[in-house]
Amino acid sequence: MSRGDVFSIWIYDGRIVYDDIIQATENFDGKNSIGVGGSGSVYEAELSTGQVVAVKRLHPLEGGSTQDKKSFNNKIKALTEIQHRNIMKLYGFCSHEQCMFLVYENIDRGTLGGILSCEGALELDWIKRIKIVNGVASALSYMHHDCSPPIVHRDISSNNILLDLELEACISDFGTSKLLKHDSSNWSSPGGTYGFVALELAYTMKVTEQCDVYSFGVLTFEVLMEKHQGDLIHTLHFSTDQNILLKDVLDQRLSPPSAQTADEVISVAVVALACIRANPQSRQKHAECV
Numbered sequence: 001m002s003r004g005d006v007f008s009i010w011i012y013d014g015r016i017v018y019d020d021i022i023q024a025t026e027n028f029d030g031k032n033s034i035g036v037g038g039s040g041s042v043y044e045a046e047l048s049t050g051q052v053v054a055v056k057r058l059h060p061l062e063g064g065s066t067q068d069k070k071s072f073n074n075k076i077k078a079l080t081e082i083q084h085r086n087i088m089k090l091y092g093f094c095s096h097e098q099c100m101f102l103v104y105e106n107i108d109r110g111t112l113g114g115i116l117s118c119e120g121a122l123e124l125d126w127i128k129r130i131k132i133v134n135g136v137a138s139a140l141s142y143m144h145h146d147c148s149p150p151i152v153h154r155d156i157s158s159n160n161i162l163l164d165l166e167l168e169a170c171i172s173d174f175g176t177s178k179l180l181k182h183d184s185s186n187w188s189s190p191g192g193t194y195g196f197v198a199l200e201l202a203y204t205m206k207v208t209e210q211c212d213v214y215s216f217g218v219l220t221f222e223v224l225m226e227k228h229q230g231d232l233i234h235t236l237h238f239s240t241d242q243n244i245l246l247k248d249v250l251d252q253r254l255s256p257p258s259a260q261t262a263d264e265v266i267s268v269a270v271v272a273l274a275c276i277r278a279n280p281q282s283r284q285k286h287a288e289c290v
Contacts (some may be wrong), residue, residue: 039175217275
């Protein structure tokens with residue numbers, strides 16, 4: 001049975017797929033979890049058809065109010081309508097208050113963060129890294145400017161970027177995402193991964209597209225420089241008397257980029273620098289990143 005077939009069945013009889021997932025994850029037994037995030041745990045499930053999917057079981061909604069459930073269902077509706085090659089496809093969901101989970105396509109190579117931290121990083125040459133950065137930028141531009149209402153991810157980090165067999169980047173884990181409403185203040189509770197969260201969220205809980213822009217800038221530096229560059233970013237924000245050469249902070253595990261590629265690497269680094277500016281209004285716009 002093809003991938004499309006099983007999720008056509010979902011439309012008409014969700015109980016079939018629900019039972020399949022419960023059986024495949026052994027009722028979400030912790031031993032079958034392949035990852036844990038701020039909004040829930042992720043499981044890899046092989047369905048009876050042989051199709052493998054990623055299932056994220058969400059933490060129960062705090063309070064479980066009608067407004068919370070409405071907000072959740074609105075967000076799910078928006079996510080199911082997303083059509084972008086660099087955003088992980090949402091196949092379906094279960095919103096029962098006792099068991100809430102999302103069913104996504106399974107991405108083969110794992111997280112960008114995991115690959116950057118091991119020998120697999122050598123496979124990511126400068127051209128591939130630029131392609132990854134551009135893929136994430138394209139997806140964020142789509143979410144911010146082409147979706148209605150706009151979607152802010154709120155947790156862009158290397159652990160939430162997955163790579164497929166062709167090393168194409170896919171944004172995952174929309175558990176803390178927020179739909180922006182033009183007639184609302186868009187205040188929200190804290191969310192995101194430490195070190196990637198925009199500076200302004202330390203004193204305001206207002207969510208804007210610029211929160212993702214900042215996180216994207218931090219992510220880009222990590223892609224270029226091997227690991228999260230907290231100290232470097234702090235220096236860039238608060239020191240004006242230090243000269244830092246890009247060639248000295250690039251990932252030393254790779255050979256220096258060729259002359260032509262070096263120009264592209266420099267351009268990407270300039271964009272990243274513009275994305276992490278302290279003032280949200282002066283940051284780079286994602287439509288200009290690609």
